[in-house]
Amino acid sequence: MASPSPKQKLNFTLTASSPLGRHRTIVDGASLIEVSPRSVVSVSPFNGHEAEFNTAIDNLFDGAYPSATKAFELTGENACILLPSSYSQWFLCFDDEVPDPVAAASDLFGKKTSKHVAMTDQSDAWVILALTGPLVYRTLERICPIDCSSPAMPIGTTARTIIEHLGTIILRRPNDDNGNPCFWLMAARSSAASFLHVVTASPPFTLQ
Template sequence: MVEQATPLWRPRGAWAGIVEAGQIGASGKSGVIATTLDGMGFATVIAPAGSADLESATKRMISLDLPQKGATTRSHTHALAWAGAAQWLLIARQRAGLTDLLRAISNHAAVSDQTHGRAAIRISGARVHQVLAKGSMVDLHPSVFPVGATALTIFAHINVQLWRADDGPDGPVFEILVPRSMATSFWSWFTASAAEFGCQVLGRD
């Protein structure tokens, strides 16, 4: 009988071995909720500012305009986030079809798939602003950082991009994109910062 070979390498989520579902810090009603976003896809898209060719392509392919500085454009399946001068972050809620989409967009811009090099997490809750204020100097008050806003910033010496999603039943919602190699360091900072408010970790979405 021939023994079946077992692959030594298996796909792992960006937060595997780092984040576990449960309660962190103070007991009682959690002030913050954390959910890892392992199934999403990401790509950097670069083209000359005001590129009519790229904007026409994104409208045709995913029905989204290129966002202006500090903003996002969103649908149920995709989003585009401003990510610097003449640069955008393409966000796909599901990875299915992403390779074909990026291939098509590459006819109009420089495209780099970042899916396996990034770790995404959703942070929400009544105390989310207090937690995030411990790590970044960006003003995230709703009056200046509304739903749909995005920023490139630093948490605990880690470069991240975050954007504000639609508010949820527990309060404001932020999604944060971290370099995968820094996921452990980010999680260490976040858990220490959120502990005083109580943090419910839901695991994967």
């Protein structure tokens, strides 16, 4: 058996793959598109540092206060969305992939605050599907036990629920250019194929 040299030139590279291979389904009345990869970091303030964290949120998101059902959006250079994910925990979803998501989140909050915040990279844990179109409610009413209608879930609202046994985060995004509603459905990466099937087995993607 040949003895390898640990100092030999590295010629192995890793290729990233998206959970659903950048899936797209477009039918009359709705589209279902896998959202491009983006960095996601969970943030949770250490005990005793909640007020400091809340102030940081207020400053970053223009007076917003952490809420259990409301997501906040930051535009510009540090474009991202902050959405509640659990008790005293939020997900910071950047608009793009960043090389070191936790470092980027730390930079956003500032060193002083960040050292008292638990941060965990969640970028690879989720598949995000954007469900858009005038008939999205026909899809959601078949799979989603919570009320996603506009009065109950206006733009920017988020909730955690179960869709066909799969834990799901739902985020109501701004309407598309045609005024049609848009939702992000975030589910676990490993069951992304099953999740996709659940959605596409519903109208208008499947015959009523």
